[in-house]
Amino acid sequence: MYLCVSLLKKEYSSIQIVNMRMIVGFIFNSFFCKINDISIYSKEAPYLKLLILRGLLGGISMTCVFTCLTLMKISDGVVMINTNPIWTNFLAICFLGEHFSKKSLLFCLVSFIGIVFVSRPSFLFDSSEN
Numbered sequence: 001m002y003l004c005v006s007l008l009k010k011e012y013s014s015i016q017i018v019n020m021r022m023i024v025g026f027i028f029n030s031f032f033c034k035i036n037d038i039s040i041y042s043k044e045a046p047y048l049k050l051l052i053l054r055g056l057l058g059g060i061s062m063t064c065v066f067t068c069l070t071l072m073k074i075s076d077g078v079v080m081i082n083t084n085p086i087w088t089n090f091l092a093i094c095f096l097g098e099h100f101s102k103k104s105l106l107f108c109l110v111s112f113i114g115i116v117f118v119s120r121p122s123f124l125f126d127s128s129e130n
Contacts, residue, residue, distance in 0.1 A: 005069045014066035022059060079119045086111055 008017055033040050042048045069077040086108050092098040 009070040
């Protein structure tokens, strides 16, 4: 997916790429639900609202991801995008009140340090290339 986005970024904007991805995904999911006799829409209002919210947040998320890939080199963009598990752990602690062991938190910190070393941001490292 990241390679396709990097190839398309010269001809299409990230919004156009996201819209096409969402349309194709909706078509495939609709056919899958139709074949397996699964209702596409929930009849209960709270679940429908959550599904709509999930769709909106997913669209915003993919727009941010594809914009990141169009503005950065693909290697740096992929490293930054794949930090999701780290942020998910910390947000689960903050918002869901989950308890993690010291070992889990240590591994999240080590992962974050590894990402910093791979992405090498210019404000931490010398920006000149040798």
